[in-house]
Amino acid sequence: MSDPTDEQVADLAAALDVFSRRFKLTDVGAGRALAEIDKHILHYVEAHPDCGPTDVARSFGVAMTTISSATDRLAKRGLLERLRPSDDRRAVALRLTADGTSYTADHKRAYMVMFRAMLAPLSPAERDAFVAMMTKIASYES
Amino acid sequence: MSDPTDEQVADLAAALDVFSRRFKLTDVGAGRALAEIDKHILHYVEAHPDCGPTDVARSFGVAMTTISSATDRLAKRGLLERLRPSDDRRAVALRLTADGTSYTADHKRAYMVMFRAMLAPLSPAERDAFVAMMTKIASYES
DNA sequence: CTTGAATACTACGAACTACGTATTAAACTG
DNA sequence: CAGTTTAATACGTAGTTCGTAGTATTCAAG
Numbered sequence: 001m002s003d004p005t006d007e008q009v010a011d012l013a014a015a016l017d018v019f020s021r022r023f024k025l026t027d028v029g030a031g032r033a034l035a036e037i038d039k040h041i042l043h044y045v046e047a048h049p050d051c052g053p054t055d056v057a058r059s060f061g062v063a064m065t066t067i068s069s070a071t072d073r074l075a076k077r078g079l080l081e082r083l084r085p086s087d088d089r090r091a092v093a094l095r096l097t098a099d100g101t102s103y104t105a106d107h108k109r110a111y112m113v114m115f116r117a118m119l120a121p122l123s124p125a126e127r128d129a130f131v132a133m134m135t136k137i138a139s140y141e142s
Numbered sequence: 143m144s145d146p147t148d149e150q151v152a153d154l155a156a157a158l159d160v161f162s163r164r165f166k167l168t169d170v171g172a173g174r175a176l177a178e179i180d181k182h183i184l185h186y187v188e189a190h191p192d193c194g195p196t197d198v199a200r201s202f203g204v205a206m207t208t209i210s211s212a213t214d215r216l217a218k219r220g221l222l223e224r225l226r227p228s229d230d231r232r233a234v235a236l237r238l239t240a241d242g243t244s245y246t247a248d249h250k251r252a253y254m255v256m257f258r259a260m261l262a263p264l265s266p267a268e269r270d271a272f273v274a275m276m277t278k279i280a281s282y283e284s
Numbered sequence: 285c286t287t288g289a290a291t292a293c294t295a296c297g298a299a300c301t302a303c304g305t306a307t308t309a310a311a312c313t314g
Numbered sequence: 315c316a317g318t319t320t321a322a323t324a325c326g327t328a329g330t331t332c333g334t335a336g337t338a339t340t341c342a343a344g
Contacts, residue, residue, distance in 0.1 A: 032299095032300090035300085035301065035302095037301090037302090062302080062303085063302070063303050063304075064303090065302080065303050065304075065305095066301080066302050066303060069301075069302075069303085070301090070302095073300095073301090088310080088311075089309080089310060089311090090308095090309065090310045090311070091310090
């Protein structure tokens with residue numbers, strides 16, 4: 001298959017430039033905003049309950065100590081708990097608290113509203129085509 | 143026009159989740175990586191030569207002092223110069239140095255490679271459709 | 285022309301984040 | 315049971331953002 005044309009690439013660049021400015025979540029909830037990584041951690045822990053800091057660090061490609069600090073922050077805010085499982089007492093099992101779960105749910109809801117707004121300008125048929133192409137791009141191997 | 147379906151929204155969410163992980167530029171060039179905002183500033187200054195820090199701050203929605211610190215960093219690295227125009231000696235005119243210009247060009251080239259990779263999995267006809275939909279989404283008013 | 289307000293920006297400090305080094309504690313290994 | 319490996323944390327350093335308080339310059343009356 002032929003390469004994308006320069007014009008296609010340039011137009012995509014321009015569109016994504018606006019796109020990235022436009023679709024950005026302003027922080028939800030009370031108090032000081034969480035750091036980006038903290039939100040990622042909450043979502044990761046929701047999807048992988050009882051995982052350890054090492055899993056999270058490997059998954060995000062950041063230093064272990066960064067995750068340690070971050071989980072500390074999140075624990076202090078009452079969004080995350082660190083349990084000591086009995087089968088390996090060196091390890092820590094991360095889990096969301098009730099507040100953490102509701103924060104994560106709010107956050108996710110806000111994202112869904114944003115995604116809905118993305119699709120709004122398109123016709124129903126275009127929406128299917130767009131989502132399909134996005135999926136194709138995201139899942140394409142090499 | 144009807145609303146996007148829940149399934150469309152969920153599929154888009156999943157695709158964009160992968161998408162955002164996959165298409166992320168690892169920093170280019172030598173030395174310590176620039177902060178995100180610093181790269182934005184370089185591109186903004188390239189597009190708006192002789193603009194002032196106030197313009198940049200308003201455009202990005204950050205505090206003036208943040209831009210001041212950032213331009214200071216960039217000037218120390220030799221990527222940006224701060225000129226005192228003679229018509230208003232309070233003001234500062236930002237301009238890229240030769241190094242700043244080449245850094246920005248490299249950065250932009252890397253982006254183009256990334257955008258080309260995004261379009262690669264699509265057929266030529268799909269590419270046009272995709273870019274058109276992206277443009278429609280980005281430029282849609284309210 | 286001078287005085288007061290407005291404008292453009294910078295210096296400094298407080299609060300916070302990322303991460304390297306060193307350390308603790310627990311689990312393997314021979 | 316000593317030595318090593320593994321999981322995580324404590325602490326310190328460097329770097330970032332942004333608020334407060336300046337400095338310098340321009341504008342606007344009187």
